[in-house]
Amino acid sequence: MSNLILDIGNTFAKVAVFQQDNIVTWWRVERDDLLEKISSVLFENLIRKAIICNVSVVIPELESVFKAQQIDFIHLSATTPLPFRNLYATPRTLGKDRIALAAAAVGYYPARNVLVIDAGSCVTYEFINDQNEYLGGVISPGLKMRFAAMHSFTAGLPDLRDQPFDDLPLIGDDTKTGMQIGAAEGLAREIDGFIDDYKKKYSDLTVIFTGGDHEILSKRLKNSIFAAPNFLAKGLNYILEFNLNK
Numbered sequence: 001m002s003n004l005i006l007d008i009g010n011t012f013a014k015v016a017v018f019q020q021d022n023i024v025t026w027w028r029v030e031r032d033d034l035l036e037k038i039s040s041v042l043f044e045n046l047i048r049k050a051i052i053c054n055v056s057v058v059i060p061e062l063e064s065v066f067k068a069q070q071i072d073f074i075h076l077s078a079t080t081p082l083p084f085r086n087l088y089a090t091p092r093t094l095g096k097d098r099i100a101l102a103a104a105a106v107g108y109y110p111a112r113n114v115l116v117i118d119a120g121s122c123v124t125y126e127f128i129n130d131q132n133e134y135l136g137g138v139i140s141p142g143l144k145m146r147f148a149a150m151h152s153f154t155a156g157l158p159d160l161r162d163q164p165f166d167d168l169p170l171i172g173d174d175t176k177t178g179m180q181i182g183a184a185e186g187l188a189r190e191i192d193g194f195i196d197d198y199k200k201k202y203s204d205l206t207v208i209f210t211g212g213d214h215e216i217l218s219k220r221l222k223n224s225i226f227a228a229p230n231f232l233a234k235g236l237n238y239i240l241e242f243n244l245n246k
């Protein structure tokens with residue numbers, strides 16, 4: 001018997017299958033292909049429980065798929081019981097993906113000061129203290145969003161969102177390189193800056209780095225981090241077990 005985990009972000013939906021605490025397999029899909037993917041996963045796996053975490057547009061058919069197959073499910077919301085104390089001042093507006101990241105922090109690093117950085121459409125920073133209290137963090141434009149913004153808000157800058165790049169020089173000697181340095185190296189410096197600030201206050205800080213852009217960004221960081229590609233899915237699985245452990 002397995003758990004189905006759905007993390008619907010603003011760029012991609014991620015689908016994962018867990019057995020107990022272990023991720024068995026996962027896929028990154030476009031939102032439009034999600035229902036088809038779920039059908040094939042349900043056909044190929046014996047799914048008993050599921051959790052939906054959606055920070056993007058509502059997909060009305062989603063719940064009926066689980067109801068039709070009599071799968072117990074949770075649609076993560078502001079009222080879902082959580083394995084940590086949520087001290088966010090506006091819990092109703094807190095992103096459900098951010099709740100999942102905080103849950104993963106307390107599940108995998110209990111009673112520690114943890115900063116979770118998720119480099120997705122936006123870069124989010126979640127701070128959980130050694131009392132298992134979630135305090136909040138930071139919301140910042142993600143890598144693709146930076147490229148998109150430079151293109152959208154100027155007359156002369158190209159759209160570089162889908163242009164691959166690797167090592168970048170200090171000095172950008174053409175438009176493309178200058179923009180790539182600004183977007184990627186600039187974001188890496190932002191991330192290092194926040195890590196440094198948190199470390200000044202919490203010297204024993206554990207830093208977890210996840211999200212679709214974690215690979216391209218982590219190699220540009222000065223600070224050492226723990227790369228955790230499926231950290232959000234692990235947090236969702238933990239919330240699912242916390243609520244439907246029978």
Ligand SMILES: Nc1ncnc2c1ncn2[C@@H]1O[C@H](COP(=O)(O)OP(=O)(O)O)[C@@H](O)[C@H]1O
Pocket residue numbers: 008009010011012013119120121122143144211212213
């Ligand atoms: N194989 C890939 N295909 C497309 N995008 C990828 C791939 N690997 C990493 N990415 C990056 O992942 C980012 C989205 O990250 P993700 O964590 O899925 O965001 P969100 O949760 O906001 O949907 C994209 O902006 C893209 O730069």
Ligand SMILES: CC(C)(COP(=O)(O)O)[C@@H](O)C(=O)NCCC(=O)O
Pocket residue numbers: 009010011055093094095096097098120121122123124139142
């Ligand atoms: C900040 C986010 C857009 C991040 O979404 P993502 O980049 O992971 O798709 C999402 O967590 C959200 O909509 N948050 C609501 C505001 C808040 O958390 O306070």
